[in-house]
Amino acid sequence: MNIQLTINGQVLSATLEDSAAGRDFLSLLPLTLDLEDYAATEKIAQLPRKLSTAGAPTGITPAIGDITYYAPWGNLAIFYKGFGHSQGLVKLGRIEGDIQALRGRGPLKARIEAAGKD
Numbered sequence: 001m002n003i004q005l006t007i008n009g010q011v012l013s014a015t016l017e018d019s020a021a022g023r024d025f026l027s028l029l030p031l032t033l034d035l036e037d038y039a040a041t042e043k044i045a046q047l048p049r050k051l052s053t054a055g056a057p058t059g060i061t062p063a064i065g066d067i068t069y070y071a072p073w074g075n076l077a078i079f080y081k082g083f084g085h086s087q088g089l090v091k092l093g094r095i096e097g098d099i100q101a102l103r104g105r106g107p108l109k110a111r112i113e114a115a116g117k118d
Contacts, residue, residue: 001026002115003093005078007035007101007108013115014067016093020054021069025076025092030113033076035102041081043102045110050074051090059087065095078102 001016003026016022028048035043042062053071062068062079070077072088078095080102095102102108 001093003029004113004115005095006111006113008104010101012095012099012101013097014093014095016067017091019056019090019092020052021056021090022092024051025069026114030111032109032111035078035108035110037106038077041083042077042079043108043110044070044075044077046075053090056090059085060089060091061085062089062091063094065099066091067093067095 001018001022003014003016005012005014016026033045035045038044051069062083064079064082066079068077069090069092070088071090080099
């Protein structure tokens, strides 16, 4: 399940996990979100609804480029720095390649859509 994120005109390619949460996130696309910086580690945004976490582990250790869902808050979290194991964090997918666009200051407008869609 390939998606793309467009941030400040820069297109980032990503692949979603074939999981209940990944498929549920894909069903929300296309989305335009305001990504806010959180803890100088990740960009977060509220989703229009909670995602299914059926079959997901109770937590993960996110890596740079991971696209995740923080179930307790119901938000998207995209990591531009590594972080420790987090309960309630579900991996949705991963950005391939350069993630420099995520390191921009202030809120970032992001368009997320299935790859190949207008």
